[in-house]
Amino acid sequence: MWIGIDDTDSPTGMCTTYIGAVLARRLAHAGIRVADARLVRLNPNVIHKTRGNAAVCIEAEGDVDAAFAIACACVEELAEFDAAGTNPGVVASPVRPPPDFYYAALRDFCSLEEACAVLEPVEACYRGYKNRRGLIGATAAIASDLFDRTYEVLVYRKRENWGTPRVVDRESLFRAEEMTWPHTWDTVDQENDIVVGVPHTPDPVLFGIRGESPAWVREARSYVHSEEPACEQVYTTNQGTDAHLVPGVIGVLREGRSYMVRGVVERMPVTGPGGHVSLILSGDGTSVRCMAYEPTKGFRDIVRALIPGDRVAAAGSYKGESLNLEKLAVFRLADAVRTRPPVCPACRKRMTSAGTAKGYKCRICSARARDPEIERFRRLISPGWYEVPASARRHLARPLVRGTPVWQQAFSG
């Protein structure tokens, strides 16, 4: 059976993954075998999300009604019911619904009615609290189809420590990454000397480590020194898979969806107020603005190094009529040339234009030349993939350390 929960936290506390970890333990205690715990990220652009739009699915074997009762009790005990934006949803189903609803919730926007229409035919037990919105994420979680998957070990704090500053040894986090990279990633941002795996929000998470297998995330976790944790849970996730991206066409992008588009750099990138860099890409007779915001740090230098005529692919969410860059592929660099009047061979002075299509003329000796001088300058980037640093990476974005996935290769062909 599949048990889904969502929308249990608020900006001031709790985390759906923590309730998932507690639920997994209570199910096991009740004799229900837990086969897998999934942390499923959904459309990062939904406005109702608290933080990372996460939902949880527990795959288990046993009595559905009993499991549903335990899940509801867990949520009723732990969810932040008093917060205005918290609207929990709990589902338990003896069969997994078709994955279509998961893909819709991952890449698009869904309604509560659509979630219920998925749950009814599979005879799922479900309960939505308050405005019941959490049923959307809970349903998407149990319908999730992780064609590509990664893992995260989440370590939780003791209740008495919630809301107080976290005690996690910084050096040990850097060591964990050093000893296990590239099998784990994004524990720290080496480039910018920033710890990434320790949140700053007042929730029960102490730290998290992401990687390619349960064994690798546990190995990395073993290097970390911290305050004594309450418990920890290894989740199977769709994080770091680019599952939110769909191939898009410039000119027909829809607000709040995430795309990978191909295009040609139309004009020189511009750095605006706040250090945000904008890039105009053209394709299919129209253009789109791409943004590399200030928190993407050194990635902005890659964007700034582009020149008109470069052929690229850009990936990110389309919001406020711009594509917010998560990664970029440079396929072909334009010739970086600048033309200027030639130097007179006799006088060694630069000639001036002799008029439209009339070539150049030396003002001193009246010598003439037909062609300009062509200056080639060195490009600061090479063809290849570029990404934002770990500290600016979205949960769903696939880090390049995982390699270029097959569909991205097809897209770049």
Ligand code: ATP
């Ligand atoms: P939590 O840790 O509680 O999961 P969060 O940042 O993941 O925090 P939620 O509090 O779950 O955010 O809020 C997201 C809300 O949006 C949930 O009610 C969920 O059901 C709903 N939701 C998720 N994806 C979609 C979608 N694609 N379309 C419409 N609603 C969605």
